[in-house]
Amino acid sequence: MQVEVTWKGRLSFDGKAESGFTVPLGSSADVGGDDDGFRPMELMALSLAACTAMDVISILSKKRQAVSDFRVTVKTERASEHPKVFTQATIEYHVSGKDVQEEAVRRAIELSATRYCPAQAMLRQVFPIDLLYFIYEEEDGSTRLVTQGRYQPELT
Secondary structure, three states: OOEEEEEEEOOEEEEEEOOOOEEEEOOOHHHOOOOOOEOHHHHHHHHHHHHHHHHHHHHHHHOOOEEEEEEEEEEEEEOOOOOOOEEEEEEEEEEEEEOOOHHHHHHHHHHHHHHHOHHHHHHOOOOOEEEEEEEEEEEOOEEEEEEEEEEOOOOO
16 A cells, blocks of 8 residues: 655645545644645544444445444543553444444454454554444334443453
């Protein structure tokens, strides 16, 4: 894989991947930027969220779960001193649908955490990642939380 970052001036850049897609990168005004793009650490957290989200929704689809809405939230904590690395992350999986089975959600999260998501596999070598899930039932136009839990992978 190869990516390239091209300077646009001040602290603004365009990032381009082999896929041909580009993403604006920037910095906040308080450090001399123009507040015109993603921060690099935001992209790292987004990459983690996207990687595991793609795995989990694909697995749930294969398990024929009737998912109507799905989102993944990644919350990170950072060191207070430079280089201000991530020190911990929590991934929250929010799954809505009709009769979505908790075991299917847990298994999808497990497979993503232990087998399929390279971003998660790489980052968990550096800091702990908590995995939480929330399953909502949709009925008669409303949504209610039916179960929530934590998945703790057995990692070596």
